[in-house]
Amino acid sequence: MKNNTKYLLLLLVIAFQFITCGGKEDEPVVNEFDVQFELPTLIEITKGGEYTFTVKNGKAPQISDSFIIESDAGVSYVCSIVNVSSTSFTIRLGNSCTTGNYTIYIKRDSRKKLMGKTYIKVVEDIGFVPDAGTTVYGIVSTTAGGVENVVVSDGVEVTATNKDGIYQLKSAKKNGKVFISVPSGYEVPSDGVLPLFQYTLKGETNDVERVDFTLTKVNNQDTYKIFMLGDMHLANRTKDREQFANFTADLSNYMNSHKSEKMYAIALGDMTWDLYWYDNKYQFPQYLEDINNGVKNLQIFHVMGNHDNDFKATSDFAAEIQYRDKIAPTYYSFNIGKVHYVILDDIDCSQYDGTTSRNYKKTISTEQLQWLAKDLSYVSKTTPLVVAMHAQVFYPTTTGFKIDHDATNTNQLFSILNGYKVQFVTGHTHMIFNVTPEAAIVGGQNFSEHNSGAICASWWWSGNLTPGVHISLDGTPGGYGVWDISGTDFKWMYKATGWPENYQFRSYDLNNVHFSMADVPLMPSTVSTTVKNEYLKYVDAYPVNSNNEVLINVWNWNPKWTLNVVDENNNALTPTEVWAYDPLHIAALSVKRFNSASLSTTPSFITDKFTHFFKVTASSADVDLVITVKDEFGNTWTENMQRPKAFSTDDYLNK
Numbered sequence: 001m002k003n004n005t006k007y008l009l010l011l012l013v014i015a016f017q018f019i020t021c022g023g024k025e026d027e028p029v030v031n032e033f034d035v036q037f038e039l040p041t042l043i044e045i046t047k048g049g050e051y052t053f054t055v056k057n058g059k060a061p062q063i064s065d066s067f068i069i070e071s072d073a074g075v076s077y078v079c080s081i082v083n084v085s086s087t088s089f090t091i092r093l094g095n096s097c098t099t100g101n102y103t104i105y106i107k108r109d110s111r112k113k114l115m116g117k118t119y120i121k122v123v124e125d126i127g128f129v130p131d132a133g134t135t136v137y138g139i140v141s142t143t144a145g146g147v148e149n150v151v152v153s154d155g156v157e158v159t160a161t162n163k164d165g166i167y168q169l170k171s172a173k174k175n176g177k178v179f180i181s182v183p184s185g186y187e188v189p190s191d192g193v194l195p196l197f198q199y200t201l202k203g204e205t206n207d208v209e210r211v212d213f214t215l216t217k218v219n220n221q222d223t224y225k226i227f228m229l230g231d232m233h234l235a236n237r238t239k240d241r242e243q244f245a246n247f248t249a250d251l252s253n254y255m256n257s258h259k260s261e262k263m264y265a266i267a268l269g270d271m272t273w274d275l276y277w278y279d280n281k282y283q284f285p286q287y288l289e290d291i292n293n294g295v296k297n298l299q300i301f302h303v304m305g306n307h308d309n310d311f312k313a314t315s316d317f318a319a320e321i322q323y324r325d326k327i328a329p330t331y332y333s334f335n336i337g338k339v340h341y342v343i344l345d346d347i348d349c350s351q352y353d354g355t356t357s358r359n360y361k362k363t364i365s366t367e368q369l370q371w372l373a374k375d376l377s378y379v380s381k382t383t384p385l386v387v388a389m390h391a392q393v394f395y396p397t398t399t400g401f402k403i404d405h406d407a408t409n410t411n412q413l414f415s416i417l418n419g420y421k422v423q424f425v426t427g428h429t430h431m432i433f434n435v436t437p438e439a440a441i442v443g444g445q446n447f448s449e450h451n452s453g454a455i456c457a458s459w460w461w462s463g464n465l466t467p468g469v470h471i472s473l474d475g476t477p478g479g480y481g482v483w484d485i486s487g488t489d490f491k492w493m494y495k496a497t498g499w500p501e502n503y504q505f506r507s508y509d510l511n512n513v514h515f516s517m518a519d520v521p522l523m524p525s526t527v528s529t530t531v532k533n534e535y536l537k538y539v540d541a542y543p544v545n546s547n548n549e550v551l552i553n554v555w556n557w558n559p560k561w562t563l564n565v566v567d568e569n570n571n572a573l574t575p576t577e578v579w580a581y582d583p584l585h586i587a588a589l590s591v592k593r594f595n596s597a598s599l600s601t602t603p604s605f606i607t608d609k610f611t612h613f614f615k616v617t618a619s620s621a622d623v624d625l626v627i628t629v630k631d632e633f634g635n636t637w638t639e640n641m642q643r644p645k646a647f648s649t650d651d652y653l654n655k
Contacts, residue, residue: 032113035061035106037089039116042203044210045093046125050082052090060084066107067091069120071100098122119202123210130168130208136178136201137168138212142186147215151181151378155329156367158374175329176201178211181375182334186215192292193265193300198329222337224262227251228388228481228492229300230427231269231454233307234287235276238464240456241290246470247455248294250497251480255298264336265298266343268427268452269305269390271327275356277310284308284326304330305390305427306347311358316365319349331368333375338488339386340379344368346389346405362391363406364413373416384421384488391428392451394435396611398579401441414445421446423490425481430454431474431610432494434558452481453494453555458589458605466588468653470497474610475506475582476555491633494556504637505554505629506584509645511621513551513583514544520595527599534602535594538586541609548618550641552627553582557612560632565616568624573616580613588649618643 036059045051061067067079077097083090099122104115130137139161140150146165151158155175161167169178179198182188189196196214203209234240255263271291277283291300304323313319320330330345344364351359379385395404403410424435426449435442435449442448457463457478463470470478477496484491496503515538517523523535552575554563565573585607593603618625625641 032111033106033108034059035065035113035115037061037115039104039118040203040207042119042121042207042209044121044123044208047097047122048093048095049125050090050092052083052088055085055087055089058086060086060089061106062108064108068105068107068112069097069102070105071102093120093122121202121210123212126164126166128164128166133170134168134208135173135203135206136171136209136211137166138210139165140167140180140213140215141165142215142217144217147183147186149378150183150213150215151333151375152178152213153181153332153371153375154178155331155371158371158377160378171201173201173203173205175324177324177329179329179332180213181332181378182336183215184335184337185217185219185221187218187299189214189216190299192288193295193298194288194327195299195301195334197334198332200325218262221262223486224264224337224484225258226336226483226485227263227265227298228425228450228452228483229265229267229455230452230480231305231430231456232267232271232287233273233454233456233459234271234282234290235273236280236282236286237276238460240460240464243460243463243470244290244455245294247478247480247497248291250495251295251298254482254495263298265300266341266388266425267300267302268388268425269303269347270307270427271302271305272308274307274309274311274358278312284322288326301334301341301343301388302328303343303388303390303427304328304345304347306349306358306360309347309349309352309358309360311352311356312354313349313352314354315352316349319352320345331371337485338383339485340376340383342372342375342385342387344372344387344389346391348406361406362404363409364389366409366412369409369412369416372413376416376420379420381419384423384490385417386423386425387417388425390426392426393424393449394439394441395429396433401435401439403441414443414447417447418445422448424449426451427454430456430458430472431608432472432476432555433611434556436558436560438559450481450492453479455480455497458585461593461605462585462589465592466649469584469588469649471582471585471588473582473585473605473608474555474612475553475585475607477503493631493635502637504556504631505552505627505639507625507627507639507641507645508551508553508583508647509641509643510542510549510551511546512644512647514542515539515586515591516544519591522595522597523599524597531599531602534606535590538581538590538607541581542583542586546621548621548623550616550618550625550643551578551580551583552614552616553580554612554614554629556631558632562630563614564628564630566626566628567618568626569619571619573618573625575614575616577611578613578615579609579611580615581607581609582613583647584649584652587647 036056037053063084070076079091150161152167154171199211309319333342348361394401432453433451457472479496590606627639630636
C-alpha cells in the first residue's frame with residue numbers, strides 16, 4: 001500500500017509539472033503532424049493575456065493540442081489554445097510566465113513538434129494604442145507613475161514623453177537600440193557600473209515593439225562629483241589587471257572619503273584593446289568583470305574609443321557591434337542636475353579592411369550631428385553642456401592649438417553647439433592639455449577642452465618595467481579627473497593614482513638629470529641610425545651640465561593657473577614655458593625599452609616632447625627654491641625644493 005501511494009504521488013507531481021510550468025519536457029521532438037503558423041521574433045503580451053498567431057496554408061493546430069514554451073533555462077510552460085480557425089489561433093499565457101527567450105513546441109498526444117524560437121515580452125497594459133507607423137513605444141515611469149518630457153531616441157528619431165510618460169517612435173531600428181536621456185533629478189537602475197538607460201530592440205523592423213524605462217527620483221542632485229576616466233587599455237598583459245586594481249582601490253578610497261556626496265563617472269573610451277580581444281581573450285565581459293569587482297555603487301557612462309572597435313570588421317557599423325551589445329549605444333545624452341551631458345563617437349572605422357591596420361578617421365558622422373541637433377532642441381541655451389568623446393578635438397602646437405579632427409564635420413559640430421557653454425572632455429592622447437575659451441582656435445565661442453589623461457598612463461608599460469612608476473608619455477601620472485559640479489559651476493582637478501590630491505606637479509634639478517649611451521649597454525651596435533637617433537634625442541635634451549636649471553612639469557596646467565618660484569634669498573625667478581621630455585618617463589620606460597639586445601625598431605610608448613613644462617634658472621647649484629602652483633579655483637600647491645636634488649626612479653619611489 002505504501003509503495004502504491006508513493007507511485008501515485010509521483011504521477012501526480014509529473015502531471016502537475018506539465019500542466020503548469022515545472023520541468024523540461026522529455027518527449028522526443030517529432031514532425032509527424034502538420035501545423036504551420038507565423039512565429040514572430042518578438043511576442044508582446046500582458047501577463048495572463050492572449051496572443052493570436054496567423055496560420056499558414058490552413059495548417060492550424062487542434063484545440064486539444066498543447067502550446068508549450070520552453071525557456072533557455074529549460075523551464076516549460078503550457079499555454080492554453082483558446083480559439084482555432086483555418087486562418088489563426090489564439091493562446092492564453094500563464095500568469096507565471098516571464099519575459100525572455102523561448103523555444104516553441106506544439107504537443108499532440110505523445111508527440112511534440114518544434115516550431116522555432118521567439119522572444120516573449122510580458123508587459124502591463126497602459127491603455128495606449130500607438131499611431132499608425134509607430135514601431136517603438138512605451139512608458140517612462142517611477143513608482144508614482146509616468147514622467148513627462150523625458151527625451152527618448154533610437155539614435156535617429158527623437159521625441160519626448162507626454163503627460164502620462166508615454167512616448168512613441170516611427171523607428172527604422174537601424175541601430176537596434178532605444179534609449180532615454182535620463183532627466184535631471186532622476187536616476188536609472190544599474191547593472192553593475194552600467195546605467196540602464198538603453199534597451200536592445202528584439203523585433204523585426206516593422207514589428208511594433210514596446211519598451212518601458214524605470215526612473216527613480218533623487219533629491220539634491222545639483223551638487224555632485226563626476227569622475228573622468230581616461231584610457232584604461234585592459235588587455236590581460238604587462239600586469240595590467242594587477243595595476244588596474246591599484247586604480248580601482250584608489251578610486252574606491254576616494255569615494256569612501258567623500259561618501260556623503262553624489263558621484264557619477266564617464267569612461268572616455270579605450271576600456272579595452274582590440275588587438276588583444278582574440279589573442280588574450282580579453283573583451284568587454286572581462287572588462288566589466290574587472291571594473292565591477294573593483295568599483296561599487298558608481299554609475300559609469302561610457303564613451304567608445306578606437307580600441308573598442310572590432311579590428312576584424314570591414315565597416316564602421318560592424319566594428320561597433322560588440323560595444324553596442326555589451327556596453328551602450330555609441331552616442332546618447334543624459335542630464336545630471338543642471339548640466340546636459342552628450343556622449344559622441346568620433347572614431348570612424350569605415351575604411352577598416354578586417355586586418356590590424358585599423359585605418360580609422362577622427363570625425364563625427366553626419367547621422368550623429370543630425371541626432372545631436374534634435375537632442376539639443378530640448379535643451380535651453382542657458383544649460384551648460386559637457387560633450388564627451390574619445391579623440392581630442394584640438395591639439396597643442398608650439399604656437400597655440402590646431403583642430404585635430406575632420407574639419408568639415410567638426411565645424412558643423414561647432415555650429416550646432418553655437419550659443420552653448422561647452423566643456424569638451426576627451427582622452428586618446430594619454431597626455432593632458434587644456435584649451436580655454438581665450439584660445440584663438442575656439443573662435444570666440446565659449447568652448448573649453450579637457451584632454452583628461454589616462455588611467456593606464458603609458459599603456460601600463462612604465463609600471464611594468466619600473467614597478468611603482470606609473471606615468472604617461474608627457475610625465476603625467478596615471479590617474480583620473482575629479483569634477484565638482486554645483487549648479488552650473490564647475491571645478492576640476494586631476495587625481496594621480498596612489499598619490500594624495502596635492503600631487504599636482506613635479507620638479508627636476510637638471511644639474512643631476514642626464515642620459516647617455518652608457519644607459520643602454522644592450523642596444524645592438526648594428527641598430528639603424530634612425531633607431532639610435534630616437535634615443536639620442538633624450539641624450540641631447542639632457543647632457544651632463546651645471547647650468548643650474550630647474551624643470552617643472554605642471555601636467556594639468558592651463559593659462560588661468562599661476563606658477564611662482566622664489567629662491568631661499570627671496571629672489572623671484574621667472575619661469576619660461578617650454579616643450580620638454582619628462583626625465584622620469586625617460587628613465588622608467590624609454591631607457592629600458594631601448595636597452596634591449598633584440599632591439600631592431602624604435603620601441604613604442606616612449607617619451608614624447610610636450611607642453612606644460614617650465615624652466616627657471618637658479619643662481620647656484622645649492623640654492624633652495626619654493627615652487628608654488630595655483631589653479632583658477634584658488635587651490636595652491638607648494639614644494640620646498642632642496643637643492644641639489646637627486647634624480648632616479650628610486651628617489652621618486654622613496655618620496
